[in-house]
Amino acid sequence: MSVTAARGFTAAGIAAGIKENGNPDLALVVNTGPRRAAAGVFTSNRVKAAPVLWSEQVVRGGAVTAVVLNSGGANACTGPRGFQDTHATAEKAAQVLGAEHSAGEIAVASTGLIGLLLPMDKLLPGVEKAAAELSEHGGEKAAIAIKTTDTVHKTAVAQGPGWTVGGMAKGAGMLAPGLATMLVVLTTDADVEAPALDKALREATRLTFDRIDSDGCMSTNDTVLLLASGASGIAPEHGEFADAVRAVCGDLARQLIGDAEGASKDIRIEVVNAASEDDAVEVGRSIARNNLLKCAIHGEDPNWGRVLSAIGTTSAAFEPDRLNVAINGVWVCRNGSVGEDRDLVDMRFREVAITADLAAGTESAVIWANDLTADYVHENSAYSS
Amino acid sequence: MSVTAARGFTAAGIAAGIKENGNPDLALVVNTGPRRAAAGVFTSNRVKAAPVLWSEQVVRGGAVTAVVLNSGGANACTGPRGFQDTHATAEKAAQVLGAEHSAGEIAVASTGLIGLLLPMDKLLPGVEKAAAELSEHGGEKAAIAIKTTDTVHKTAVAQGPGWTVGGMAKGAGMLAPGLATMLVVLTTDADVEAPALDKALREATRLTFDRIDSDGCMSTNDTVLLLASGASGIAPEHGEFADAVRAVCGDLARQLIGDAEGASKDIRIEVVNAASEDDAVEVGRSIARNNLLKCAIHGEDPNWGRVLSAIGTTSAAFEPDRLNVAINGVWVCRNGSVGEDRDLVDMRFREVAITADLAAGTESAVIWANDLTADYVHENSAYSS
Incomplete structure (x- = not known):
């Protein structure tokens, strides 16, 4: 399940001390290849958090080798300093992940309080700790580490012939179209290039995440990433692949509504x-x-x-x-x-x-x-x- | 205060038995002239209650001699039968108010549950009872009779040199621009013709009732009427008159927000x-x-x-x-x-x-x-x- 259901990915989830209660708060997802294609969709809110501004740039290049995600702080409305902190996070990940990685291909996603700077003295060592715990079975821990007010962690998976799409999501409030307050990372071992990933992801989000509306509020941090490793060696037909992406997105979207803050229906x-x-x-x-x-x-x-x-x-x-x-x-x-x-x-x-x-x-x-x-x-x- | 603060108006508020708890639920406001000019603004919701459809027609003629208002039922989404009931209400009022009145110049406003027919066997005798109790001091009772979940009745008044604008309002939920769920009747003894009343009322509502938003929900029944009797014999300059109308609307709008359902701020x-x-x-x-x-x-x-x-x-x-x-x-x-x-x-x-x-x-x-x-x-x- 989760982001390590597909081959070619490792993940980790750890407690870096960003959350005061000591719960897991930092996740790392790494695409071990051979391909490193990626696509992303982001909040349509015009007030965008620093990690959204950063990751939009990264995804534009079509390649993402790793994603650092933190809960416990949204790094939104934090000015130039907030953007520098996101940049430093990507740099740190590139440094600890080794020669194949550069900061410009590492996406960052944050969730939590708006208007507070992240505790970088805890976050940066956390990235190093997470890198040391990366595992092909780390998807579950990564899904747990991105929770905020979520009562359960959310993962989903869909299988094609010889390939897999898996994913994790967090989000429990501020859920509204365009998109909901959420962080989602999807991975696949299908051999798909960035433009086709982008097309499949936009089709899927338009009909799933964009059609859930828990409380009409639109977030500053929404991020949905789709990473392809190509590790299956199989290049599926577009419609078949898009169906699988949509199935995983639909499953996760339904889980988000089912765990929305305070909801009884x-x-x-x-x-x-x-x-x-x-x-x-x-x-x-x-x-x-x-x-x-x-x-x-x-x-x-x-x-x-x-x-x-x-x-x-x-x-x-x-x-x-x-x-x-x-x-x-x-x-x-x-x-x-x-x-x-x-x-x-x-x-x-x-x-x-x-x-x-x-x-x-x-x-x-x-x-x-x-x-x-x-x-x-x-x-x-x-x-x- | 209320709709009888200005000369040339009588009003009544009685319990007709529309509300099961026996509280007052029917108000009647009569313009005794000499002028019978009127203007109105109505909900911008495309699903309009029968009394809104009726009163829009009435106001288009520029003359309103009386208004029948009921709480305890909105007569919205009630089909052709609901419209016939509103028509019958105006006919009944014309009959009991005498030769100067015709149904086509009598406005009707309703508030309460959507999707239920009004108990006409109670409402029509109530119109007769209210007509018998009409008084130059009846404004307060009329304001009380239009309450639904309002905890207090709402009235306001503004004075010009020799003339007065007064009014009453109800509304406690479903408050949103275009307009709030409310019934408002304003009266004046200033000698103003229908087009000028319309201009003053639209200016005022745009800046007052249209700018309160208690819960984002837009009603099927919103009605704001402004009736002029001309009983003061004074024709004020437009700006001065419009200012007074706006002051009364602003006062009532502030009272609606202050009494909104469940609000603490x-x-x-x-x-x-x-x-x-x-x-x-x-x-x-x-x-x-x-x-x-x-x-x-x-x-x-x-x-x-x-x-x-x-x-x-x-x-x-x-x-x-x-x-x-x-x-x-x-x-x-x-x-x-x-x-x-x-x-x-x-x-x-x-x-x-x-x-x-x-x-x-x-x-x-x-x-x-x-x-x-x-x-x-x-x-x-x-x-x-």
Whole structure:
């Protein structure tokens, strides 16, 4: 599982002392080749953390030999000093990993509090310690070391004929399209060059990470990397490879929603019969971000009026008196008005399905969201991030 | 105070039995003239309640002789039957108010649960009962009868030389620009014709009700009406009159934020040095709607990183490394990075001031919002609306 499921990768996860509680907080993933191709997608937030600015540059070159990830500090809004710290982290990794590595091909990702400088006196020795513990079985430890408020670590894997795609993710709050607050590293031993990796990764993220919206908040640090070692010696057909990448991304995205801060429900919002896919996504996100609806779902109240109210704020094509809404399969709203008996809706389970039928075309989209709970408020009023 | 502060108006507020708990739930406001000019602004939600569709038509004629308002049911998403019920309400009011009134000049406003038909067997006799209790001192009772989850009724008044603008408002959740979930009736004895009323009302709402955003949710029923009786015989200069309308709207808007469901903080977000007023409003709303920031404010945590993260999601003109943020006067973020000591920020009081300096121009805007609390979650997971 995780980033060492595919051949040609080693990883480690250690406690460097960045987190005050002594939990693991530094991960290292190394591509041992023979190929070192890479692609990445990053937050669309215009306020970008130093490691995002750095890694965007690195990925542009199409080759990444290693990734250093830390939890316990986002290194965001930290000015020129923060960027120097990221640079120094890559330099340190290049130095300890040996002659095959140069700082310009080492990506860095950070997560945690915004607006604080990282404790470099702990982080740099941590990189050396992690390098010493690199192992072909280190994927699990790496996945654990990138957790912040995650209650569980998240890994996924998909197999092709003779090749593998694996990955790890962290993220529990500030989850929103474009992208969620998360760090994700995917690895594959398929023999794929950087442009094809980029294409597969963008296709996958558009339909997975970009369609989860736990709390409408967009992070400064989101990073998704896909590294290919070519160690299988197999160059799969693009569609087959892209399907595997998408499967792993979809699996990890679902795990992120399932572990979102304070959530008690995972809400699958499917918008159908839209005039365009963009319309379907716009309507899905509007429903996903409606705080009143999120509260109602938490209270197991099939409040379809709040769904209509959210649809009404969009610019999508629809007629109000043709809208239909189902909650867990019961069409509680028909033609913009009262439909089947809302008492028929069973909402006891964690997963809740909302279907919004725009009756305006043939396109559709699925957005995943969470409910809004007192626990979410508690966790995010007590935890600075 | 309220809608009977100005001469030429009578009002009543009674319990018609629409609310199961027996609280007042029906208000009637009558313009006794000599003039019957009116203007209105309505929700920009494309899913509009039956009374909104009806009253938009009525106001288009420029004359409104009476307004029937009910709490206890929104008559939204109720199909053709819901529209017939609104029509019947106006017809009933015309019948009991006498020869000077016709249904086509009687506005109707409703608030409460979405997706339920109103109990017309109670509402129509209630209109008759309210008509019998109309009084020049009835403004307070009318303001009480339109409450839903409001803990207090809201009224305001402004005086010009020889004329008055007064008003009442309800609204406690689903508060967002365009407009908040609210019903507002303003009255004046100034002698102003419908086009000038419309201009003054649009100017005022743009800067007041449209700039409060308690929870990002936009209602199906928002209605703001301004009625002029001309009973003072004075025709004020437009600027002076518009100022008074704006003062009353601003006062009521501030009261809505101060009584928002479950809120423990009122947040005044001022965006300064923006390249345009639109930029300032876009940034202000993005900050106002950031759930993580709203939680932090609830926890009295001056979490400026979440302010920057919200600014970064907008399309406004700014450079990330030139942004400055003050919380309660302390510039905790300077040039996109750490500024003054966050421990200097005192957040014990209900009102919290956030200043976001975009360093991109000379325009500004103020948006009011609330924090996000466990009480908000509780109230909105237990209460269907």
